[in-house]
Amino acid sequence: MNKDFKFKLYFRKSSFKKDILSANILFEQIESHKPKHFLEVGVFQGVTSRNICEKLNLIHQNQFKYYGIDIFEDADDLLDNKEMTSKHNKISNPIKHLLYNIIFKENLNSLKSVKELLKKFNNNVTLYKGLSEKVLPKINISEIDFIFLDGGHSYETVKNDLFLILKDIKKNKVIICDDYDQKKYGVKKAVDELINNVTEIKELNKRLVKITT
Ligand SMILES: C[S@@+](CC[C@H](N)C(=O)[O-])C[C@H]1O[C@@H](n2cnc3c(N)ncnc32)[C@H](O)[C@@H]1O
Numbered sequence: 001m002n003k004d005f006k007f008k009l010y011f012r013k014s015s016f017k018k019d020i021l022s023a024n025i026l027f028e029q030i031e032s033h034k035p036k037h038f039l040e041v042g043v044f045q046g047v048t049s050r051n052i053c054e055k056l057n058l059i060h061q062n063q064f065k066y067y068g069i070d071i072f073e074d075a076d077d078l079l080d081n082k083e084m085t086s087k088h089n090k091i092s093n094p095i096k097h098l099l100y101n102i103i104f105k106e107n108l109n110s111l112k113s114v115k116e117l118l119k120k121f122n123n124n125v126t127l128y129k130g131l132s133e134k135v136l137p138k139i140n141i142s143e144i145d146f147i148f149l150d151g152g153h154s155y156e157t158v159k160n161d162l163f164l165i166l167k168d169i170k171k172n173k174v175i176i177c178d179d180y181d182q183k184k185y186g187v188k189k190a191v192d193e194l195i196n197n198v199t200e201i202k203e204l205n206k207r208l209v210k211i212t213t
Pocket of ligand 1: 041047070153
């Protein structure tokens with residue numbers, strides 16, 4: 001990881017823990033490609049989002065845009081276990097439980113709470129609340145330089161999200177697909193199918209960077 005940048009957890013949960021390999025891969029790719037327009041599908045509690053904004057701010061001195069999609073506090077109602085949210089939604093740390101559930105009564109997964117975490121970058125950040133299948137068509141994907149795909153993890157959702165992205169994304173952009181190697185999810189199947197079976201998508205192969213957590 002870049003020496004002037006350190007991944008922070010902001011006392012929340014994230015796909016990444018401090019300094020583990022997969023966070024390094026993501027942030028090394030950001031360092032290498034220096035995207036100005038970033039899209040994260042699956043914001044969760046906003047930890048990676050905040051780190052991405054801090055990193056882009058270091059690179060571009062405030063001249064960047066971050067777009068994030070999630071269903072936020074509606075996840076429990078809208079998703080089943082295939083989309084891997086249930087384990088994320090529980091607060092197991094007793095101090096965090098006391099702070100967020102009892103004292104502040106703050107839902108860390110809510111749009112309001114994530115907005116608060118990202119308020120330092122208010123002018124750079126746009127958050128969309130909704131299912132990716134509904135929100136992705138409303139975003140101008142042709143303007144996006146870099147996508148971190150970490151929303152629903154079922155085969156159907158990843159396949160559909162990738163389809164919506166690949167049909168509009170410009171050449172030489174980067175898509176990072178989280179949990180590619182995790183057998184319990186459908187990410188690998190959806191990514192491999194797109195790469196191996198669909199002729200038109202084959203030429204887009206080099207845009208896909210697969211990482212694991
Ligand atoms: C693994 S978490 C994202 C972690 C986050 N990227 C991070 O690094 O901390 C997955 C998130 O995707 C969201 N999600 C799952 N399926 C979704 C869908 N179909 N549309 C939008 N968001 C979805 C869940 O609500 C959850 O917050």
